[in-house]
Amino acid sequence: MVVTTSQTVVVAGGSLAGHTVVAELARRGFAGDVVWVRGPEGTAPYSRPALSKELIQGKVTSDDIRLPGLEAHGLRLRVVDHAVCARLDPDDDRVLVTPAPGAAGEPSDGDWIPFDALFVCTGTRARLPEAFAGLPNVHCLRTLADAERIRERLSGRPRTVVVGAGLVGSEMAASLRSCGLPVELVVQGRLPMDAVFGEDLGRFCLERHHAHGVTTRLLTTVTGLSASEPDGPVVLTFDDGEQTSADLVVLGLGAVTACEWLRGSGLDVSDGLGCDEALRTARPNVFAAGDVANWRHPVFGHRMRVEHWSNASAQARHAVESWWAGLEGREPPPFAEVPYFWSDQYGLKYQMVGHARGHDEVSVERTGADGYPFVTYFREGRVVAAAGVNAPRAVMRMKARIQSEATTIQGAYAG
């Protein structure tokens, strides 16, 4: 075995991908030191999908969604909380670890930690335009603290406006409406979730919001947020000049990758952290996993980042395998897992496998007694994605098909 007790692995990021890297090192019996820099949140890792679903609806508490502890695995593990990786030395294998902004304790310039391998799992943060920041009744939803702040406001039954109707915005609108709040949903595009789902499921999603009493504004962008008293109602101004007032505003404006700390390190951070098919970056002992990883997907033949739960854990395991394979002189396999996500809205389960971006054709069937739409997405005649509502078997069957069609195509080129 090439792995020795004198080796140090640094894991940057305290959510699912970082957690899974540490768990995978433990599972493999890694005997060196692991320094786990868990980031600014100062919390143990938790299940993020639950925030906009069960947690916001009060069905579970923060304790219920903690990921299992890793202390019992016999790892030489040092957990560093309220701290971030602030810099990667361009010439040496070492990272600067500093206290997170706002962390308690003495101000510090931080410590340089040398590593034999670095796993970058710093993920994304909620996109918050500067002009929208600083109002107490305006919230993003990314962290447990965000969700708890929103949750604290719900007992007053605030009139709520959700801005943005992607996965988080649409799901938050549904969860808050299910809590009995009056909800308005501001949709930048023509339909909610249309950037992921396209026309048919987007329209279905819109109809569900309307059936449950959510009002919507379509093709609308918020241009300003203001409040005459610091903790008072928020006035939203839209691009058509209209205004509305809300007691609570939830922003679902997407996410930005948290990898600015890698600028100047020699790595490609133009959209997340660029890596090869095996999740290796341009530096041979630096790997990426989770939302931040931008890799060329061998099944779809182009680069992508995937901001979903299943991807984070699967990539984390794979990144460790890539490192391990290199130590053992093996060529690491490409990361070829087909993306998957789900969304809970009004008791319905939306599920999608594959990657629909760039699709040029869809076929729409009706499934189940209720005739929910089931959409198959094609690109150049090949199935690239499928999505449905309360149809897990049909969706998962397509996963195998997406993978195998692609494998056949790859096989045809291999010879």
Place this chain on the structure above:
Amino acid sequence: MKVTVDRTLCDGNGVCMGIAPDVFDVDDDLNLHIVDEIPDDPVIRAQVRQSITSCPVLALSLEE
């Protein structure tokens, strides 16, 4: 090897089914079904362990 599910937690999100389709099956009413006998196959058993640690609602547990 035996897998148990806490049905008060399971929400039928299908993550386990995506990882280990030979063992987990979620029906269209979102109820999870687990095969009685998990095949004695190292690949499938690795998938089962991954499914347990990947469950976003922490509903699965393993009895070796």
